[in-house]
Structures are given as C-alpha cells and as structure tokens.
Amino acid sequence: MSTPTTAHAIAATKSGPVDADTSFVDIEVELGAPGPHDLLVEVRAVSVNPVDVKVRRSFDDGPKVLGFDAAGIVVATGPAVSAFSVGDEVYYAGSIARTGSNAEYQLVDERIVGHKPTKLDFAAAAAVPLTTITAWETLFERLNLTKDSTGTLLVIAGAGGVGSMLIQLARQLTGVTVIATASRPESIEWAKSLGAQHVVDHRNLRDEVAAIAPQGVNYIFSPFSADKAQIYADIMAVHGQVVAIDEPEGLDTLPLKAKSQSWHWELMFTRPLFDPESTAQRELLDAAAELFDAGVLRSTLTKKLTPITAETLRAAHREVESSAAIGKIVVANE
CATH class of the missing domain: 3.40.50.720 (NAD(P)-binding Rossmann-like Domain)
Known part of the structure; x- marks a missing residue:
C-alpha cells in the first residue's frame, strides 16, 4: 500500500458551541511527508477530553482538527524513527501544536507515543493516554x-x-x-x-x-x-x-x-511543546502499558460511540460538556 498523502478529518471551521454547524465539519487535510521522528498512524479510536471542548470553543483560525487521545496502527515512519515499525499498534495523547487525532490518519512524534497495551482493544486504549x-x-x-x-x-x-x-x-x-x-x-x-x-x-x-x-x-x-x-x-x-x-x-x-x-x-503538553527531544512520555506510556496488561490498571472507558463521524464526535463533546460523564467517552471505528 502506498503511503497516504491526504486524510479525511473532522474539523471545527469556526470556534463555537457544540451544536453549531461549524463545530464538526468533514474536510480533507494534506498530511505532508513524515518528519524525521514522525509516525503516520491510521487512527482507529479517539477519546474526548475537556481540553478538546476548550479548544473547540476558543481557537482563532480554522479549520481546526480537534482531538488528542488516539490509538491506531503505524503505516509509515520518518527516517530517524527508532522505537517503532510499520504495523505497530500505538496509543498517545498528541500535542496542542499539531493537527489533531479526529482524522483518518495523523502524524505524531514517536517520542510522545507508547506501544498500545496488548490486552486493550483500540477503544479501551484510546481512553487513557492523556x-x-x-x-x-x-x-x-x-x-x-x-x-x-x-x-x-x-x-x-x-x-x-x-x-x-x-x-x-x-x-x-x-x-x-x-x-x-x-x-x-x-x-x-x-x-x-x-x-x-x-x-x-x-x-x-x-x-x-x-x-x-x-x-x-x-x-x-x-x-x-x-x-x-x-x-x-x-x-x-x-x-x-x-x-x-x-x-x-x-x-x-x-x-x-x-x-x-x-x-x-501540571500540563501534559509541556514536554511536547518545550522539550521535544525528551522520550519521557513514551517511556511513561510504555510503563503504563505493562501495568494495563498485568491487570494492575484498568481502562477508564465507560462509553463507546461508533464510527468516527462528525455526529458521533458532536455527541461525545456534548456529554463531556455536561460535566456529568464518568470515566471516558471514546469514539471508535470498531
């Protein structure tokens, strides 16, 4: 399979409330070539966090592809990638400085990505990185x-x-x-x-x-x-x-x-923003994966919506905004 150069994504074209027509719009995005330490990930599941709601309400320039937590499969790697190979299953929380995970494919720096717990499916894994x-x-x-x-x-x-x-x-x-x-x-x-x-x-x-x-x-x-x-x-x-x-x-x-x-x-985006050479978050997520696989930790997934569409993401955002959700809401293609 050739490496994709574009991806279907769901974006907010203008900051605003959850039910605005501009808050969840289907678009195509250019992926560009992976950077030296980038993984190109086929996204299988994402979860919605309060930070997603915050960004959707307050960003300046659109369109803005939202989403941080994700789990998926590596389909291509940058030339300096050392910790992952094509076909690896991964989970991560991304960076506020890059395009979000509410997309078919996403580029993410390998240094903030963990190997997905083997005993969690993509939805359960997407619930936990951030x-x-x-x-x-x-x-x-x-x-x-x-x-x-x-x-x-x-x-x-x-x-x-x-x-x-x-x-x-x-x-x-x-x-x-x-x-x-x-x-x-x-x-x-x-x-x-x-x-x-x-x-x-x-x-x-x-x-x-x-x-x-x-x-x-x-x-x-x-x-x-x-x-x-x-x-x-x-x-x-x-x-x-x-x-x-x-x-x-x-x-x-x-x-x-x-x-x-x-x-x-505490801001988990500090390392991606100000210490991009650090592999501490990858090491953290790999250590956590061992704990999930050993049954020491459990996924906090409590609700799954399928598939990843504008309307399922809107529904997930609506629940997170209510502040009544327990655990995590995941939107998955499975």
Missing part, C-alpha cells in the same frame, strides 16, 4: 511520590478522566491514602471501585475531609480551582501541596503561605 500522562506526572514528577510515600491525597472529581487514573496509580504505586470527591451514587461507586478508600462530597469539603484527616491532607489534585485557594489552605496540612490542571482567572495563592503550602501546575 489522563494517564497527567496523573503520572502529577504524582511522580510534581509531588515526587514513590512506593514508600504515605500521607493523604485528596482527588477532586474522582470519577473524572484524570481522577480515575490518579486513584488507580496512587493506590497501586504509592502508599498514600486516597480520598476522592464525588456526589452522585454512580460516581461514588466508580471512585470506590478504582480504589478510593474514602469518598466525600465536594459541596461539604471542609467538614467531610476534616472528619477523615483532622490534621489535614498532604496532597490535593485540583481540576476545578476557582475560588478554592482558601478552602485548600484550610484542609491541607502544614507543607501540603496542590497540583492544579485548570486556569482559574485571578487565582490568589496567598492563603497557602501561612502553613508553607505550595501550588504546582
């Missing part, structure tokens, strides 16, 4: 936790995509006690099934956390940080640490000073 990278970097790079670490970790939105991976990684690879926030019966049960020892309601955070950790929690993962600095300062122990992934406007972290607490940022 959230696994975010959770892994949060725990082991921002907070520097190890298998010997103890203390208490509070995971805000424990049934969300990143929260679902954080709970699993923290329970399986560290010694911390995990408290997750969830409020609906189904999200409470989901968080517990992943390993959370305690579940609290985010609407009564101070009292419910204090009942479990009266000296304060040591670590907090925060995907929703607006107006939370004072609450976090109150419920954290001395020298406690927050890792946030959102962009709260006007954030004031001064409340954390009194107890020498700290606030960290």
